[in-house]
Amino acid sequence: MPNGSNIKVKTLKIDGKDVSAREDQTILDVCKENGVFIPTLCHLEGLSNIGACRLCMVEVEGSKKLFPSCTTAITEGMSVITQTDRLKHYRKMILELIFAERNHTCSVCVSNSHCDLQYLGQKMGIDHVRVPYRFPKQSVDASHPYFQLDHNRCILCTRCVRVCEEIEGAHVWDVSGRGINAKVITDLNQPWGTSETCTTCGKCVNVCPTGALSDKGRSVAEMTKRREFVALLANRRKEKV
Ligand code: SF4
Ligand code: SF4
Numbered sequence: 001m002p003n004g005s006n007i008k009v010k011t012l013k014i015d016g017k018d019v020s021a022r023e024d025q026t027i028l029d030v031c032k033e034n035g036v037f038i039p040t041l042c043h044l045e046g047l048s049n050i051g052a053c054r055l056c057m058v059e060v061e062g063s064k065k066l067f068p069s070c071t072t073a074i075t076e077g078m079s080v081i082t083q084t085d086r087l088k089h090y091r092k093m094i095l096e097l098i099f100a101e102r103n104h105t106c107s108v109c110v111s112n113s114h115c116d117l118q119y120l121g122q123k124m125g126i127d128h129v130r131v132p133y134r135f136p137k138q139s140v141d142a143s144h145p146y147f148q149l150d151h152n153r154c155i156l157c158t159r160c161v162r163v164c165e166e167i168e169g170a171h172v173w174d175v176s177g178r179g180i181n182a183k184v185i186t187d188l189n190q191p192w193g194t195s196e197t198c199t200t201c202g203k204c205v206n207v208c209p210t211g212a213l214s215d216k217g218r219s220v221a222e223m224t225k226r227r228e229f230v231a232l233l234a235n236r237r238k239e240k241v
Contacts, residue, residue, distance in 0.1 A: 009022060010076045012078045013080065014082065015082055019033075026073055027067065027074055028043065031080075046234035047159060048162055049071050051071035053155075059082075061078075102152050107220075109221075110221070134180070136180075138154075143192055143194065145216075146216055147192070154210070156184070160173050163230060164204050167230060170198060203230075206225045
């Protein structure tokens with residue numbers, strides 16, 4: 001907590017255990033601080049939270065609703081439950097829908113074994129998908145001299161959009177279209193290699209949870225990512241303010 005801050009402390013329960021936290025924290029922040037695992041895909045420390053993937057849903061005692069923990073602020077006396085059969089059911093369903101929406105063929109992916117989606121699928125025991133695969137025809141953009149974008153692997157988490165805007169300040173990425181037609185685009189939906197705003201910093205590539213964004217020249221399973229720099233840069237900026 002910054003020196004001289006007026007931020008107050010609140011007390012709440014996470015899975016029946018009493019914890020205290022700063023009033024400006026989210027349920028997810030508090031769970032992470034207390035070693036409680038909650039699956040996430042669109043969340044990344046240092047970027048804004050958008051509650052898009054819905055994997056981090058939790059229950060709050062006294063309400064029938066499910067709450068996205070990354071965008072729900074804590075309140076005094078709230079009691080949060082992070083592991084129930086209901087939550088497990090919905091989290092698995094979300095992952096299955098993501099796997100079915102595009103073409104996630106792990107065995108031929110540059111990020112095989114270094115992929116957040118694959119990791120969560122294994123951790124949550126997904127050995128088959130109960131909905132029909134859509135097998136959409138998706139393109140690959142290899143026009144950038146150093147990086148490539150494979151829409152087949154994209155899960156529309158928008159980490160790339162947010163890091164490019166919030167940390168790099170370039171705002172190359174956006175999302176065009178809606179629903180199953182949504183896709184990430186560079187500049188005015190032109191090939192990434194022709195973008196006049198991209199600084200070639202590589203931040204988007206490193207925060208991408210899957211093999212959708214990768215360095216050129218990497219073969220299957222070679223693409224590892226560094227992500228810690230986002231929280232570091234975000235904190236340094238906050239300290240300067
Ligand atoms: S390389 Fe950097 S500037 Fe270019 S799109 Fe990615 S984050 Fe934005
Ligand atoms: S390209 Fe990667 S970071 Fe960007 S939305 Fe798709 S999966 Fe997320």
